[in-house]
Amino acid sequence: MQQTSRPTAVEICAGAGGQVLGLHRAGFDHVLAVELDATAAQTLRQSTGIEVAVGDVADSAVWRPIDYAGVDLLAGGVPCPPFSVAGRQLGSSDERDLFAWAVEQVAIVKPRALLLENVRGLAAPRFSGYRQRVLDRLAQLGYVANWRLLQAADFGVAQLRPRFVLVAMRPDDAAYFRWPQPHARRTTVGETIGDLMAENGWKHVDDWVAMANGVGPTLVGGSKKHGGADLGPTRAKAGWAKLAVDGHGIANASPEMNALHPSARYPRLTIPMAARLQGWTEKDKWQFAGRKTSQYRQIGNAFPPPVAEAIGHAIRAALAHEGVPHEVPQLSADLQDPVYRALATAGEYVSLERLVRMVTETTTATVEQRLAMLAQDFAVEVKVTERSTSYKLGGFKGFTGQPEHLRNHFLKNHRSRVS
Template identity: 30%
Template sequence: MKSLELFTGAGGLALGTHLSGFEHVALVEWNKDACDTLRRNSREGALPGVDRWNVVQADIHALDFNQFGPVDLVAGGVPCQPFSLGGKHKGMNDERDMFPDFVRAVRDLRPKAFIIENVKGLLRQTFRNYFSYIFLQLSYPDLHRKKGESWEGHLRRLEDVRTQGRYADLQYNVIFQLLNAANYGIPQTRERVFIVGFRSDVGHPWHFPKPTHSFEALMREQWVTGSYWERHGVRRPKVPPAHAAPFLGRTEELFDATKPWRTIRDAIQDLPEPRADAEPSDVFNHRLNPGARAYPGHTGSNYDLPSKTLKAGVHGVPGGENMIAFADGTLRYLTVREAARIQTFPDRWRFAGSWGEAMRQLGNAVPMDLAAVVARSVSRKLKERPR
């Protein structure tokens, strides 16, 4: 099945869809360092099949999508700055709002399905009307905005079509859900909105995959059975942390049957200790960036929990979420490779640019394994015979 990747960044979503059986006709991205990352990994064949990737560095506003058709899937992590809790909260008034261009791609290419990833902030009360507008545009992409028409006026026309219940042109069945990456085995508590749509003729029902991992199961392994500490060959702490209190004394059979959340330790313990003066020859992007310090609101992530949400930060400078806080009170910045592990990129995937630029790419990325969970489910649905 053919796919087009938009707003590709460092390739997290693109890798997830690639591993799910989609063949990319093109990967569109405008940032030079991100394109360098994609091209380098394609040139070096970092994963089977990526050597055929066609990386297109372009301003999406000026792009003719018809040159890439036909495709079965359009996917993209639409730039999240307009809706991010850490941004300026301009939303639909932000010139970086790229949702109209994603809708245009769906309108021009008429794929069987699409996948969008975005920040939790998109669901904020402030943007509720605009989220409804995005949702209805994706449902009826042919009903495009007229010249000089306000987005509120366009929304009213879309609402009229939806409530009438009769529409003969291109239509998609669209659903969305807020997913926590940690609930799917990613060592990071990263909450993201996924919007998935199927062309109305695809015909089969679809739902988001069920979570497979839980915080409760991690507490069982750490503070009831102790198997977490045994697995890592470290001594169990004598004093449980406050977050374990609700689970102390609970018998093992009272816990759910899910797998435990993966922690930072789970993700990176086998890597060598990073140094500032050298990078291991066999571990790419694993040089220590010194100078980490804690202050209020900038405290780092507990080594024995999933990482906090990695963030791109302002001008590529990450915040406390990009630091590890160890049990002995010390802390340090994650290396690029460690952050890549937390975002579930393969170790062969190299990131171009300085430490700050590479961390910016990672902070903006979709965890590869989470993208694959959603994309595999979509792929299976598209392979079914329509009713």
């Protein structure tokens, strides 16, 4: 079955458009992008011309998901801080968490495919129950979902930048989906931005390119609460220093012709260099709005366009039923939560001893640890008797659209602090 027109996409939490650009390169046309930050939304408008709705993505006054029912792809890069190792990993307790809400929109929009990306922290054991709930909910809606940890450096981006990606499709399309294959060779920082470092005729640029002969750490954009126009925390700065880059700020211009040798003073990145390292090119003609700190934040928080493009090609091929169908993907065991599944299946109180028996190849201590992690995102009811302690899985604490949820109250009262 071959498609005769470009598939359509709606993107939520679109930021400055890294994923928008990558999906466009892969052949998707966006009918709407939704973004909270007005400056990032301005970047999107002036760089793409697509319709951009500005405001809280969960506010029906900003957009109505039902108006876009039947779109081919619902995509987004929902906020990362709830799952970031650099943060407190509050998950569903973080006022910025929108992952479960985004999954819930599948029931309304009914897209042929769903694409959500987030930080590597979401793959941690801490969130195994959260992930399982996502998978179970999508299964209820008739979708086959799979996760994959992808490294941006495997797709032509000169950063490690691991991203945890969720793709979900209906079974007949999922049978054709294959994750994109990594490139045979990684690109170095020096190769990627050497020409930009040489813009003002820096006579030592060749030596710098030779020193910047590896893949860089993840660019850290920061948030409105934390972070500025530098390359991140101490560990990230140290990683950039190994590649002869001063990570303590962003320069206004490339080094001058007679600037010191990089062995004496490392050069700093400029905004165009950061954009190039994230996967933008001059051909894209992207116009980042705002001042330098805002521009850097937009770039540093973006999903690298080349990675989005690779996934977009894979999704589009699956929707067109290209290639030979295969069995729908099977999730690896470490991405599932057996304790969550056992409690969810039982639907009643289950003793600790029984849970240990139900969850094979584990110990009482492991089950108790998983229960403690589950209790951070779910109401876990406990019943203690003289004979045993039993547990029952209660409701999910996260935001899925409830008008009375604390998330809405926080956003209303602290709008300027959320990004």
